[in-house]
Amino acid sequence: MAAQILAVIIFVMMFLLIISEKIERHIVTLLCGLVTLVLVFGLCMHSGRAVLDTLNLRGIFKLNFWYAPGSSEEASVGINWATIIFIAGMMVMVEGMARAGFFRWLCITIAKAVRYKTIPIFITFMLMSAVLAMFIDSITVILFLAAVTVELGQMLRFDPRPMILSEIFCANLGGSATMCGDPPNIIVGTSLGYSFADFITHTGVIAGLSLIFVVVYFFLCFRKKLSVSDGAAADPASFPTPASAIKDRRSFAVSTGIFLIAIALLVTHAMTGLTVAFIGLFIAAITLAAAGRGALKLLKLVDYKTLLFFIGLFVVVGGLEQTGILETVADLIGRICGGNMYLMVAIIVWVSGFASAFVDNIPFAATMIPIIRSLASAPGINLDVLAWSLSMGTDVGGSATPIGASANVVGTSVAAREGHPIGWGQYCKYMFPATLIVMLISMLFIWFQYV
Amino acid sequence: MNQQLIISIGREFGSGGHEVAEILAARYGMPLYDNNLLHEIATHKNVNVKNLTKYDERPRNMLFSRSVHGYSNSPEENLAKIQFDYLRRKADDGESFVIVGRCAEEILAEYGCMVSVFILGDLPKKLERVSKKYGVTPAEARGMLLLNDKKRKVYHNYYCKGKWGDSRNYELSINSSRIGVEKTAELIAAYISEKYGRNV
Numbered sequence: 001m002a003a004q005i006l007a008v009i010i011f012v013m014m015f016l017l018i019i020s021e022k023i024e025r026h027i028v029t030l031l032c033g034l035v036t037l038v039l040v041f042g043l044c045m046h047s048g049r050a051v052l053d054t055l056n057l058r059g060i061f062k063l064n065f066w067y068a069p070g071s072s073e074e075a076s077v078g079i080n081w082a083t084i085i086f087i088a089g090m091m092v093m094v095e096g097m098a099r100a101g102f103f104r105w106l107c108i109t110i111a112k113a114v115r116y117k118t119i120p121i122f123i124t125f126m127l128m129s130a131v132l133a134m135f136i137d138s139i140t141v142i143l144f145l146a147a148v149t150v151e152l153g154q155m156l157r158f159d160p161r162p163m164i165l166s167e168i169f170c171a172n173l174g175g176s177a178t179m180c181g182d183p184p185n186i187i188v189g190t191s192l193g194y195s196f197a198d199f200i201t202h203t204g205v206i207a208g209l210s211l212i213f214v215v216v217y218f219f220l221c222f223r224k225k226l227s228v229s230d231g232a233a234a235d236p237a238s239f240p241t242p243a244s245a246i247k248d249r250r251s252f253a254v255s256t257g258i259f260l261i262a263i264a265l266l267v268t269h270a271m272t273g274l275t276v277a278f279i280g281l282f283i284a285a286i287t288l289a290a291a292g293r294g295a296l297k298l299l300k301l302v303d304y305k306t307l308l309f310f311i312g313l314f315v316v317v318g319g320l321e322q323t324g325i326l327e328t329v330a331d332l333i334g335r336i337c338g339g340n341m342y343l344m345v346a347i348i349v350w351v352s353g354f355a356s357a358f359v360d361n362i363p364f365a366a367t368m369i370p371i372i373r374s375l376a377s378a379p380g381i382n383l384d385v386l387a388w389s390l391s392m393g394t395d396v397g398g399s400a401t402p403i404g405a406s407a408n409v410v411g412t413s414v415a416a417r418e419g420h421p422i423g424w425g426q427y428c429k430y431m432f433p434a435t436l437i438v439m440l441i442s443m444l445f446i447w448f449q450y451v
Numbered sequence: 452m453n454q455q456l457i458i459s460i461g462r463e464f465g466s467g468g469h470e471v472a473e474i475l476a477a478r479y480g481m482p483l484y485d486n487n488l489l490h491e492i493a494t495h496k497n498v499n500v501k502n503l504t505k506y507d508e509r510p511r512n513m514l515f516s517r518s519v520h521g522y523s524n525s526p527e528e529n530l531a532k533i534q535f536d537y538l539r540r541k542a543d544d545g546e547s548f549v550i551v552g553r554c555a556e557e558i559l560a561e562y563g564c565m566v567s568v569f570i571l572g573d574l575p576k577k578l579e580r581v582s583k584k585y586g587v588t589p590a591e592a593r594g595m596l597l598l599n600d601k602k603r604k605v606y607h608n609y610y611c612k613g614k615w616g617d618s619r620n621y622e623l624s625i626n627s628s629r630i631g632v633e634k635t636a637e638l639i640a641a642y643i644s645e646k647y648g649r650n651v
Contacts, residue, residue: 019517020513021513021517021518139519139520154497303520402515402517402524403515403516403517403524406519406520408524409517409518409519409522409523409524410519410520410522412524412526413522413523413524413529414522416526416529416530416533417529417532417533418496418498419492419493419496419497419498419502419503419533420498420502421502421503421506421526421529421530422524422526423506423526424515
């Protein structure tokens, strides 16, 4: 009992400290993780096994951590090293692409292809945002897309804010389509043993369907604001060319090639048996090898703080898991639902969505995984259905408020730094209804397709 | 004026700090930046200044804000950073100016050409000044005073390590109620002459 109370206190403290931003979030999770190991597992439980299970280091040295032919990789508990290695690998690849000018080149190429017309840019940038976010973290996608949008807004004399809001939403939606698109999906996939194909054929379909509604919704919301000055005041000579975005042709070609290899490996990983941990490591290795002397510089640019944040977070959630707290929560949800899958799906989608609108969706998803695993142990409850509900709820719910997801914070910040601040009122006026629409679509789709 | 000079004026609401800044700007023939800095930024970035003014000199709302990798969703925080960067750029370009508020005493602390001053005042004098300037009753003036000083303090203390109005953060802290606005400006000018000689 003492261990359970302590685990909950540490978890709540961690959340409050993350929200307060007084201390950097990776330090918060690492310290809370350390306290969990010492006080919960050591002092209260006297369990060395709980420590070993949560640190989960043995799994890395097993073959099926890297190569699991014929099946998805093994479901894991404690620190999800596959998630951490995969994210680290993708970070290295994305840094390489950014340095070569890939993202800016892509944005300008598309803007040029639609002849720098505002409404076509608006539509294509939404689609590009969703597609890129399927494979690359949404922060990077929005960082470049928002910057180019502001630049185009200055040239074509349109307010970039509506376009940036639409891009943010589509990035979050695109991230929900694949296993590697959004951190909660990577955690869900690696923890529960799903493949890229599993995600694309389930959450991918929901995201694709939702994207159609979202594009129409944002078009109806913003068409008047954006069509006011449809390129009329712009001087064509001032338009940037795609070639101007490429900093180094060789690096550009190499990074584009590596990106395509990464997509190919991810799409086929269930067939090849290569796990996401292997793919992450492999992609990082070839990016660093291609960078040559710049490899060290590239490594220094990797966001180690986020990786450390994940490690600490998994330990704290491991504390809740090992002490049986999450099973208790699962029992409670199970009793409320009484075996009714419709109700269970609705609760998971809407509670995940609401929580993700206000708190970081990564710790939320990590906490919910043991809960849905426990729920699915009851007869008649399908784990897959709960997993897709959790993914859609956490990924999409984050779009509702300016603080719900990292892409929202980065996108609104880029806009504000260029003199286009976006307050809560303006943000929620457009994004909250869009979030409700997609969550409703997700719930209804899961109900009618899977329950 | 032969050498660069930056005068940073922090002030209590109703202390006459802004008037002191105007006198000093006129005396040295330097531009005065206060909320007009936003107009300059808006012109430079080709945006409507109305979009910016409501977020000026306001602290970040802790409950409704989040930071990710140095990016913040808070319009107030982003606007403050735009202004800080703009001021630093002006200082880097060798421009001389008087700046009112905007945490300048700390933001520009690394520039040796800066003189930082905090102007305070006695409550009765401040109430009298505010009542006269804004045509309000003393009770309303007191409310305005409390509100504005609290806003400035929270804004300042969020972005700076040093506390707002703490004399240790400023070269001079002067109570303008005791010697009046004109004499306060003269006192600062005398200090500047003493510090930098007759070249300024």
